[in-house]
Amino acid sequence: MDINPDSFLRDLFAKAVAVADPMAALPGVLGKKPEGRLIVVGAGKASARMAEALESAWGPCEGLVITRYGYERPCTGITITSAAHPVPDAAGEVATLEMLELMRGLTAEDTVVCLISGGASSLLTAPVPGVTLDALKQVNAELLASGAPISAMNALRKHLCQAKGGQLAAAAYPAKVVSYLISDVPGDDPGMIGSGPTVAEPENLDCALAALAPFGVTLPEHVEAAARAHAGVVMPDDERLSTTENILFASPLQSLQAAQEVAEAAGLRVEILGDALEGEARDVAQAQADLAKGKVGRGPRVLLSGGELTVTRRGDGVGGPNAEFALALALALEGAEGIHALACDTDGVDGAAEVAGAVIAPQTLATAQAKGVDAPLALAENDAHSFFEKIDAQVVPGPTLTNVNDFRAILITK
Secondary structure (H helix, E strand, O other), rough: OOHHHHHHHHHHHHHHHHOOOHHHHOOHHHHHOOOOOOOEEEEEEHHHHHHHHHHHHOOOOEEEEEOOOOOOOOOOOEEEEOOOOOOOOOHHHHHHHHHHHHHHHHOOEEEEEEOOOOOOHHHHEEEEEOHHHHHHHHHHHHHHHHOOOHHHHHHHHHEEOOOOOHHHHHHHHOOOEEEEOOOOHHHHHOOHHHHHOOOOOOOOOHHHHHHHHHHOOOOHHHHHHHHHOOOOOOOOOOOOHHEEEEEEEHHHHHHHHHHHHHHHOOOOEEEEEEEEEEEEHHHHHHHHHHHHHOOOOOOOOEEEEEEEEEEOOOOOOOOHHHHHHHHHHHHHHHOOOOOEEEEEEOOOOEEEEEEEEEEEEEOOHHHHHHHHHHHOOOOHHOOOHHHHHOOOOHHHHHHHOOOEEEEEEEEEOO
16 A cells, blocks of 8 residues: 555544534534524534634624633634633533523523534533532542543533533523534434533433442432422423424534545545444454454455544543543454554544554554553553553644544555
C-alpha cells in the first residue's frame, strides 16, 4: 500500500469530525428564521459552534448557550457562557438557572430554539431543591468511575436536575420549541442526548437506580429523597411538550460513512462494525483485535466503529475509553504485522484529558519497551494517556467544536 498508515488514520478522523461540524451541517436544516420573538438556548460541547452557525444563517439572536471551557465561539447576540465538563461546577449552575428564567412568561406566539449536543448533561446543571452542587458532583464522579453505560448514567441525571428529562422545554410552554440535536449516544436516542432537556422521560427514578445497581451506584439518602420529592421529569403524555419538535442533524453513523468514503476512494475495502458499540474498552479491544487478525491476508481494508465505550476505574492513572481501547488493542495484537489503528473521541477530549485519543502500529509495544514504558502496567493503572504521551502517539486536535462520540479505525494493510 502506498499510504502512510499514521497520516491516513488521522485523515479519516479529521473527515469524521469535519462532517459533524455544525457550521457545515446545521444551516441546511434550519429553514427560515421564525417570526415573532425568538430565544436561542443550548448546552453541550458543540453548542457554541451551533450558535455561531445559527447566527451566520439568521443574524444576531437573543439567547444563552452553555459550552465547555475552551469551546467558546464568537456570537453577536447570543451570550456564550462556559462551565466545567465532565464534572459540573458553579458556573454551569448559575447559567442554567438563568436559562430557565429566560423561559418564563413566554407565549404561544414565541419560539425557543434549543441547541443540544453531548456534554449538556454536565453543563446544564440545576440540582433539584434539597441537593447541593457538591452532592451532585459527588454523584457524577461516582457515575463516571462506575463503568456504567452512558444511557444508564443519563437516566439518573435527569431525576437530579431541574432542566433535564424534558424540563427545559416544559419551562418554555406554551411557546413553540424546536430543538436541534447532535447525537453522541449509541442508538441516537434524543432522550439520551445531553439527558434529554427537551424530550419526555418515560422511566421513573426506581428504573434509573435499578439500571445502575449492577455497577454499584447508589444515591445518598438525602439526594434520593430530594429527587423523589421533586419528581420533575416530564412524562410522554404531558401537554407541555405538545409544542416541542426535536430534530437530529448529525450522528455517529454519518461520520463513519464520511470516513468510509475517504477509505474507499483510496482503494480500500471498508467494514462498519457498528455506530453504537458499548462495553468495557479493553473487552471491545480484545474482540476487535481477534477480528482484525482474522482479516490479515484477505486484502487491505479498514474496520470502522463508533459508539461510547466505558472504563471501570481500577487505578489512579490518566486515561479515557479511547486511549484505553488503543492500549488494550496493542496488547491484544502483540505486534501483529500489517495492523494499525486509531481510537479518538470526536470532541477532542477523551475522559477528562485534553487529548482525543491515540494511534497504534505493529511497533507500538517494541517502542514502549525501548523507552522503558510498561504497557501492561499502564493498562492495569488506567494510565493510557501517560503511556501514549511517552511514546509520542497521542492525537491532540484541540477543541473540535462538535461531538458525535467515539471514532475507531483499524487499518489492515495486507
